[in-house]
Amino acid sequence: MTLLKWQANFRIGIGEVDHEHQDLIELINSLHDALGDERSGERVEAFLGEILADISAHFALEEKVMRDRHYDALAEHKADHERLLDELRDLMDAQAEGAVLDDRRFAAQLAQWFTGHFQTHDARFHRYLAR
Amino acid sequence: MDALKRGLRAVFLRLEAALEAVFGSRHNPLTQLGTLGWFLFWIVTVSGIYVYIFFDTGVTQAWESLDRLSREQWYLGGLMRSLHRYASDALVLVILVHALREFAMDRMRGNRWFPWVTGIPLLWFLYACGITGYWLVWDQLAQYVAVATTEWLDSIGIFAEPIARNFLDSERLSGRFFTLIIYMHIALPLLMLLAMWIHIQRHAHARVNPPRALAVGTLGALVALSFAWPAMSQAPADLDRVPFSLGLDWFYLAVYPLLERLDGSTLWLLLIGGSVLLTLLPWLPPLKKAPAARVDLDNCNGCRRCFADCPFGAITMIARTDGLAYEQEASVDPDMCMSCGICVGACPTATPFRRGGHLSAGIELPDRTVSGLREEVVAAAARISGDARVIVFGCNHDADSDRLADASTAVVRLPCVGMLPPPFVDLVLMRHQADGVLLSGCAGHDCFERLGDQWTEQRIANERDPNLRTRVPRERVAVAWNNPIRHGALDEALTQFRAHLRGLAAGGTTPAPAARPAAWRAKLRELPAAARYTGQGLVYALVVGFVGFFATQPAYTYLAEDHALLKLSFSHAGQPLKPCRRYTHEELTNTKFSERSATSCERGRWPVYVELDLNGEPIYRATHDPAGLWNDGPSAVYARFEVPAGRHRLDARLRDNGADQGFTFTASRMVELKPGTNFVVDFRAAEGGFTFGLPAQDTARQEAP
Numbered sequence: 001m002t003l004l005k006w007q008a009n010f011r012i013g014i015g016e017v018d019h020e021h022q023d024l025i026e027l028i029n030s031l032h033d034a035l036g037d038e039r040s041g042e043r044v045e046a047f048l049g050e051i052l053a054d055i056s057a058h059f060a061l062e063e064k065v066m067r068d069r070h071y072d073a074l075a076e077h078k079a080d081h082e083r084l085l086d087e088l089r090d091l092m093d094a095q096a097e098g099a100v101l102d103d104r105r106f107a108a109q110l111a112q113w114f115t116g117h118f119q120t121h122d123a124r125f126h127r128y129l130a131r
Numbered sequence: 132m133d134a135l136k137r138g139l140r141a142v143f144l145r146l147e148a149a150l151e152a153v154f155g156s157r158h159n160p161l162t163q164l165g166t167l168g169w170f171l172f173w174i175v176t177v178s179g180i181y182v183y184i185f186f187d188t189g190v191t192q193a194w195e196s197l198d199r200l201s202r203e204q205w206y207l208g209g210l211m212r213s214l215h216r217y218a219s220d221a222l223v224l225v226i227l228v229h230a231l232r233e234f235a236m237d238r239m240r241g242n243r244w245f246p247w248v249t250g251i252p253l254l255w256f257l258y259a260c261g262i263t264g265y266w267l268v269w270d271q272l273a274q275y276v277a278v279a280t281t282e283w284l285d286s287i288g289i290f291a292e293p294i295a296r297n298f299l300d301s302e303r304l305s306g307r308f309f310t311l312i313i314y315m316h317i318a319l320p321l322l323m324l325l326a327m328w329i330h331i332q333r334h335a336h337a338r339v340n341p342p343r344a345l346a347v348g349t350l351g352a353l354v355a356l357s358f359a360w361p362a363m364s365q366a367p368a369d370l371d372r373v374p375f376s377l378g379l380d381w382f383y384l385a386v387y388p389l390l391e392r393l394d395g396s397t398l399w400l401l402l403i404g405g406s407v408l409l410t411l412l413p414w415l416p417p418l419k420k421a422p423a424a425r426v427d428l429d430n431c432n433g434c435r436r437c438f439a440d441c442p443f444g445a446i447t448m449i450a451r452t453d454g455l456a457y458e459q460e461a462s463v464d465p466d467m468c469m470s471c472g473i474c475v476g477a478c479p480t481a482t483p484f485r486r487g488g489h490l491s492a493g494i495e496l497p498d499r500t501v502s503g504l505r506e507e508v509v510a511a512a513a514r515i516s517g518d519a520r521v522i523v524f525g526c527n528h529d530a531d532s533d534r535l536a537d538a539s540t541a542v543v544r545l546p547c548v549g550m551l552p553p554p555f556v557d558l559v560l561m562r563h564q565a566d567g568v569l570l571s572g573c574a575g576h577d578c579f580e581r582l583g584d585q586w587t588e589q590r591i592a593n594e595r596d597p598n599l600r601t602r603v604p605r606e607r608v609a610v611a612w613n614n615p616i617r618h619g620a621l622d623e624a625l626t627q628f629r630a631h632l633r634g635l636a637a638g639g640t641t642p643a644p645a646a647r648p649a650a651w652r653a654k655l656r657e658l659p660a661a662a663r664y665t666g667q668g669l670v671y672a673l674v675v676g677f678v679g680f681f682a683t684q685p686a687y688t689y690l691a692e693d694h695a696l697l698k699l700s701f702s703h704a705g706q707p708l709k710p711c712r713r714y715t716h717e718e719l720t721n722t723k724f725s726e727r728s729a730t731s732c733e734r735g736r737w738p739v740y741v742e743l744d745l746n747g748e749p750i751y752r753a754t755h756d757p758a759g760l761w762n763d764g765p766s767a768v769y770a771r772f773e774v775p776a777g778r779h780r781l782d783a784r785l786r787d788n789g790a791d792q793g794f795t796f797t798a799s800r801m802v803e804l805k806p807g808t809n810f811v812v813d814f815r816a817a818e819g820g821f822t823f824g825l826p827a828q829d830t831a832r833q834e835a836p
Contacts, residue, residue: 019456046486053430053480057493060434060479060596061457086602092484093561 003032003107010114020058021118027054028110032103044101048092056085062122071128077121084113132415139235144616147574152658153666156612158345160670162577164229165331166341167349171222172327174350176320178215182208186267190309193269194367201363213357216380219261220678221353223382226250226257234412238579241418242443242467245333251409253330256323261383263316269309272377274298274368275689279387285769286395291758292702293769299700300811300825301370333467335444336582352671360679371825373696373809378683388687421546422497423468426461428452430480431493433459436596437474440549442581443467446474446494461494471580472496472550476590479597482554483508492552499546508555511541512564519632520565521625524551526583528573530613530621540625541565548572549583553590553599560607567607567632570650571621575612584612591650601648606635609651624653690773695804697745697772697781701814704765705737705757705787706795737789739766743812744782745774768814776806783812783821796820 004025011018028051035047059081066074087109095101147161154160160167185208187196200208230250233239239247265276281295297308331337341349365378379387389398423445424437438446438461445467448459461474474494475481481492483505490502511522517539525532526548536542545551548570556568570587578584589595591608599608609631611624631651658666690696711732719727736757743751751770758764766787780801784794796814798821804810813822 023456042486045484049482049485049490053482053485056479056482056597057430057432057434060436061432063596064434064436082601086600089484089557089561089600089602096562 002029003103004028004110004114007111007114010111010118021114021122024054024058025114039101041095041098044095045092048088048095048101052085052088052092055088059085062125066125069129071125073121073124073128077125080117080121084117136235136237139231140237141616143232143235144614147577148614148617150670151574151614153663153670154345155663156575156577158342159574159576160345161228161232162574163338163341163345164225164232166338167345168222168225168229169327169339170341170346170349171218171225172320172324174214174218174353175222178211178218179320181211182215188310188313190269190304190306193267193309194364197268198364201361205361209361210354210357213360213362214353215264216362216682217353217356217675217678219264220380220382220682221349221674223257223261224674224678226254230254236579239413241413241420242445242469244413246330247413248410249326249330249332251406253323253326255406256319256326258383260316260319260323261380263312263319265380265383266309266312267316268364269368270364270366271368271374272365272379274370275374275377276384276387277368279390282769283390283395283398287399288396291764292767293700295769296700296702296767298370299698299813300809302825304370333444334581335442348667348671352675356675356679362682371809372807373690375690375692375807376686376688379687380683381681382678421470421499423465423470424463424472424474424494424496426463426494427491428455428460430478430491431460433457433461434479435459435461436477436479437461437494440473440477440582440586440595442471442473442583443469445469463494469580470496470498471547471583472499472545473547473580473583473586475499475501476550476552476586477597478552481552483552483558484554496546496550499550501552504543504545504555507543508559508564511543512559515539515541515565518636519567519629521567521569521629521632522559522565523569523571523625524548524555525571526573526579528579528615529571529611530615530617532571532621534618535571535621535625539629547578547580547583549578549580549586551587553597556591556608557600557603560603566636567609567628569609569611569625569628571611571613571624573612574614577614578612584610588650592647594647605648606651607632609653611653620653620655623656627653690807693776693806694773695776695806695808695810697774697804697810697812698770699741699743699751699772699783699812700769701812702765702767703739703785703787703814703816705739706789707732707763708735708737708789709733734761734763736763736766737787739768740786741768742782742784742794743770744780745772746780747782774804776804776808778803781812781823783814785814785821798823 006022006025010021010025031047031050035043063074063078063081066077071077091101091106091109143161147159150161151159156162182197182200185196185200185204187193197212201212202209230247233247262276262280266273266280277298278295281293281298284290285293285295294308296303298304331339340346366374379385386398386402393401433448433451435448438448445464446461447464449462451457451460453460463474475492475496478492478494481494481501483490483501490505492501495501508522512520515522515538519539521540523532523535523540523542525535525542525544527544527546529548532542533544551570559565559568572584572587573579575584586595588610590597591599591605591610593599593601599605609624609628611621613620613624628651657663711730713730714722714728738754738756740754741751742749750772753768753770755766755768756762757766778801780799782799783797785796786794788795796816800821800823802810802823810824812824814820815822
């Protein structure tokens with residue numbers, strides 16, 4: 001099944017950013033597909049590890065762009081990135097300690113990030129760019 | 132070569148450890164030689180500009196203007212002049228020790244050849260600056276420098292007429308050559324600055340300023356030296372006299388006395404050969420280098436962190452080549468990469484939370500992959516047990532961290548600690564692979580890979596990306612930067628860290644998070660403050676004492692007392708090989724009008740053969756070929772002889788017509804040479820042949836019988 005579907009309210013209205021976020025969703029979905037139903041702890045960990053790496057890289061690039069444009073709210077934005085990574089890491093640590101990954105809850109969490117972080121923080125950055 | 136390097140390194144490391152105890156690692160003068168060089172250069176520049184304001188550039192007024200500056204304005208002008216001299220001398224010292232140290236530490240091999248090789252022309256500029264500077268004072272030392280330098284330059288044989296003849300006697304001295312030297316003394320430092328800038332081009336974040344306290348101490352010590360022992364001129368230059376003894380600046384002029392023992396051209400060969408050898412040193416023998424870092428485009432989105440952290444400027448960001456929607460990608464220049472792995476530590480995808488086959492970072496060292504590192508860390512964690520398990524991440528240049536491995540300590544070695552991506556610390560501590568992580572690197576502020584210690588500390592302190600996640604307890608992360616011979620300090624750091632970890636386990640209070648969440652550090656046994664300051668004072672005093680002493684001492688004996696200097700020097704064109712001949716009428720009518728001339732002269736002259744006898748003994752016999760590509764220039768003669776003072780008979784003979792025997796000109800003279808006289812035997816065909824000394828010197832003034 002598809003873990004996460006692109007939803008209209010993920011959109012922040014800037015083509016290339018929306019495109020990149022869609023890419024990220026696709027990536028997460030394909031990792032999820034590859035995970036399949038055979039859920040050994042190791043496989044789930046690898047799945048989450050890949051998501052962590054992808055999101056970390058995505059954030060690194062975004063922060064670079066913000067730094068280049070002298071974005072005034074970089075510190076807050078970066079703090080929110082770190083919060084998201086912390087949440088993902090918490091999930092991973094719980095997983096390592098034997099928790100079972102609940103796809104539905106994980107999907108809800110990811111969706112929440114998209115509506116929360118991407119819509120508020122990313123949108124604010126893109127409004128800054130559009131000034 | 133290797134044994135020499137090892138020996139030197141042992142000396143340096145011991146000295147550095149001693150200085151670190153006194154100055155602390157950040158202000159250790161031996162690890163700041165490069166920045167001190169820059170600082171001294173600026174002192175020399177500023178003081179030089181000040182002195183130049185009061186400097187009279189005329190050849191006769193130069194000495195006077197400087198002497199007046201030193202006496203009447205001793206508190207500022209004199210100070211500036213002294214600073215100019217002593218900072219220049221200190222600059223030589225600092226640069227030579229800097230080069231020696233980089234050699235000893237092997238920081239000039241392989242891809243690090245660039246600063247080394249570009250440093251060699253810097254040495255030449257440095258010496259040219261110093262030599263032209265001493266020239267400008269126009270005292271006896273300047274006179275010696277002028278004569279010796281021009282004689283030495285003449286030995287190259289590129290000047291049609293010996294340029295030393297500009298300084299033959301007071302009659303011939305012209306201000307023009309002097310003006311040239313002034314221009315050179317301004318232009319050469321500018322070129323040197325350019326060379327200094329090129330020298331540091333391959334160093335990202337090159338350090339060019341010493342830490343403030345060290346700068347203040349250095350300036351203070353030089354000012355103290357300047358007041359205690361002001362730089363003064365020696366007696367004014369007088370080209371008709373030769374100084375017996377000179378206060379030589381051994382920092383700049385140490386090779387000059389060799390000119391009395393070696394041929395000028397031999398010394399050139401030695402210096403040029405030495406420079407070539409130095410230039411080749413980075414490849415003697417070639418360095419066996421680990422393969423350069425490689426970018427994996429599947430994992431690179433062009434975030435630029437590796438580019439920002441590479442200490443050697445080996446990474447550039449280039450336009451995307453794989454068609455993905457990203458703007459840029461990292462690209463490694465293998466000819467500049469030192470394989471230190473600091474770029475790997477910066478990559479956001481280098482996280483051990485990825486697993487197995489998937490795990491490839493955006494940038495990787497082929498010999499030391501992130502997935503390999505992950506396996507090693509997991510294996511290391513499995514090896515250790517106990518109540519305070521520590522994983523030590525060591526580097527190739529630390530105080531031999533491998534020694535630390537025991538039942539509760541595992542060691543993972545990296546090329547540089549800066550290679551460790553912070554998520555590895557996250558993994559170890561948050562997944563309870565160990566109770567503490569100790570990062571062991573080479574001496575603080577003197578990382579072999581330049582920036583490994585700095586980036587590591589900043590990543591832990593949340594000051595640099597990728598930072599260590601804030602949730603990871605900093606009190607369980609320790610850093611220990613130690614010079615490779617300081618085994619004891621590293622052992623002590625581990626012991627203290629383990630005690631600290633046990634304290635945490637026993638419910639010890641966790642220190643409130645500081646504004647800068649810095650890593651834990653061992654409390655070093657420090658010398659008491661009084662001892663440190665005394666030690667620093669002593670080091671400064673020793674160094675400036677050394678500088679001040681060798682700036683003029685020991686005196687160099689140029690001419691034995693009771694001797695005079697006899698110079699045979701002239702420039703005279705030999706007779707033409709064939710005399711000119713008038714064109715015949717017939718020849719002229721056959722020549723185009725525009726090409727006609729009255730006479731036909733073939734180029735080419737006879738060489739000039741010269742003999743000089745002193746008291747009937749031959750002291751000079753030589754044939755001098757004409758100068759110029761067509762052998763039609765004058766033949767130049769320049770020779771000098773040290774002779775005992777007193778009455779002498781001189782016989783000079785010259786042949787310029789290619790004959791086998793007989794002479795075109797001969798002259799004999801009885802002369803009375805006073806000690807220290809510079810006596811020139813010249814030849815001026817227009818004035819009837821040989822001349823002996825200046826009229827004032829020709830005390831005997833009589834034809835020899």
